[in-house]
Amino acid sequence: MSATSQPPDYPHFLGSEIEQGDPARAAVHVLPVPYEKTVSYGGGTRNGPSAILDASWQLETWDGHSSPCERGIHTCDPIDCSGDADSVIASIAAATAAIVRHGAFPVVLGGEHTVTGGVLKGLRDAGFDDFGIVQIDAHADLRDAYEGDPLSHASVMKRAVDLGIPIFSLGVRAFCEEERDARLAHGVHHLDAEELVPNNISSLTLPDDFPAKVFFTLDIDGMDPSVFPSTGTPVPGGLGWYQSLGLFESVAAQRQIIGFDIMEFSPIPGFHAYDFAAALLAYKMLGICERHGHLPD
Template identity: 40%
Template sequence: MHFGQGVIPKKYLKYDAARAAILSVPYEGTVSYGKGTSKGPRKIIEASRYLEFFDEELGLLNYQAGLTTCPPLKPAATPQKMVEAVRQSARQLLSDEKFIIMLGGEHSISYGLYLALRERVRDLSVLQIDAHADLRTTFQGSPFSHACVMRRIDESCPRTVQVGIRSFCAEEALFIRQKKKHLFMAKDIHGKTDWFDQAIRRLSRNVFLTIDIDGFDPSLVPHTGTPEPGGLFWYETLAFLKRLFEKRNVIAFDLVELAPTSFSAPSDFLAARLVYRLLGYKFKTLLSAGQK
């Protein structure tokens, strides 16, 4: 099933013509509270069929950039093996010059995409939107847990910025102080915009954007494994991300940790809209120039 299948004209869904590719990774090997993230990619893609594909903010048909959807990756036996499977799949997509949009699944998979990007892109930085710092050394016996993904990335990426954070453990608090990590806590940025450029200035030219959907307030997205109160809201988040895409070269993004249920349509739909809007932000200049 393709993102927007049945609505987006088929010529824009074909792999060879697409500038962007959706990589679905329905994996939840280390989830620690609410389960269901393995169903996230499919529910986002199902919800996408009900979007209005004219982007009312950008005035564009974002899909004209070309958006193909790859077959879902099969879950691996261990989180480390899943990371490697993601890495290999992302390598191929990058070799084919696709802009990768990865859908999870739990947050541990982001490390695999990061590793593939690091092999090809110099001067790489990472922007994380999340409720949780994800900076533990290990969690429940695994260094590849969803709770460790930013710690693994930090080992080889000196420039990371974390936005919307509002929960971390004592070990992470010590690490944040010692390493002087760039955290923009949800409580400190609520209702403000002056932090946008402060955050972006700390990033290098090339940015991998990783979005845990629990970065949003649970009044918007209750269907996630660990919904933390006090999160980000729709318009402020879009305003920040629009600025990010304008000021930096976002080379890939992911959206993880949606945990859908039979009643999760609002969360599923928000996720699908976010994916489609970010596609527009990435290719706005090209589409505005009429280069299809």
Template identity: 40%
Template sequence: MSGLSVASFSVAMLVQTPVSDLPFLGSDFAVDYDCARAVILPIPYEATTTYRRGCENGPAAILDASQQVEVYDEELEREMWEVGIWTHGAIADTRHGHQVPAEEMLKVTQETVYKLVNDGKFVIALGGEHSITTGVVEGYRQAYPGEAFTVVQVDAHGDLRYEYEGSIHNHACIMRRVVDMGLPTLQIGIRSICKEEADLIKEKQLAVIRAREIATQPDWMERALASIQTPKVFITIDLDGIDPTLIPGVGTPEPGGLNWYALLTFLQQIFERHQVLGCDVMELAPITDSVVSEFTAAKLVYKLIGYQAMAKGW
């Protein structure tokens, strides 16, 4: 590992404010902002949920579950916390009855992401509903002006509606906003779209790997990776893209989806072949008396950090 080492950590490097009340992995593995390469950004925003509510509680549930994640990654043979992980305080928080207009959420998200990226941090945003991703992507566009990057979306749904229930900032419209930005996209695990979305996919010739292809076509991954034509990539993961038997705690579950190892293999290949700018993990809606969804999500976040660390030689 270059740069930071276990020996370089000291009491002076412990987390300082402003940070989340519950750091990712726990306070024993938290570092000062200046020493962190990775930043966890909780965005507990929920305003346009159309089925099962509760995703505003997703970030806190992931942070809580992360306390139980084994810090030694048996696949990567490293304790990945050593790269330095700092947890930001929550932004655009709609919990406890707080109202946050969509425009305000997008503005604070874009500004926060831009600052973190400008500081050289690898950012993983935690939602919250998927509409947040518009602000996250805008933050990266601001940080990389004039540079194209591909937005890779793992999701059960196309999210390509122009508007839904009267709002262009509905969680069902996020990828339409990305397409309208002129960014290339790759959609993975899709298994629920409306006719408007199906027509747009054909019109724009969007790259889509449907869940049924993943289940039946062994070459799906190579075809997906070959469709990425930019060196830089941003990854957005709606947790309902994963098989709901693994993560049932989502707002809009769909049967089918990626299994754990197919997802990890695909993600690792992206990190190895491309420069991953950042990621987000969205739409966890915790289920009472079950921790499997948030624990799986927390382990996924740790995997993303690990893959970036290995790709960067941290």
């Protein structure tokens, strides 16, 4: 790590250590999406992607097991989030599809969880028509609409099951009766926080009929506020650091991960430790994907 290097206003991932990857050759494309429209408590998710990218300049290239950056990382220009939800989702989908068509692995940094809806559309547009979602989240996000908006952060998983995409959710501990009923109606698999956390469960076995390809979405509020208070909707009783990484690795060992996102990170001014933790989380997840053979050659 270069102690004298300082990132520019919107840096590329791990830019103090590696050159910006050629988009035609880099195995990984990082897509920043600073979208924030429907947050319902604390704000600041629009600042999450740039904070994570800034903090990534303090990472070591060796993640403790390997150096996934050696496969090449290209950081895309941030999505213009100034339009309405439909246009922003269309832009996210187009950018995600372009990453997949380049033959690269998408890592998306949000932004509120609505962003994931655009990512899912992009994966489908690029030819992934049979995949499941594994979700770490404090909330089920299965409301048909929240405050009248069907394109809300609280509705993103409902939009996914409406498309017939199977879901396995982990760490949920705040949901309403409507979401309970949606789980039953759509057969959403789940291991909630009240089972995972007291029993310190750090691995899971996916059902035999769960799709062979998985997109992994991690809402920062799925982890405990003692680890990440830097989110707009914190809920106590969440997953720990090693527990979350263990659950992610157990999925990577069973299925092909086709991309992941990190959503709902809201940096707290002056508390750079959480920015660094979010950047390290992204890099640790990338390392797990690399070691399990999920990154393209």
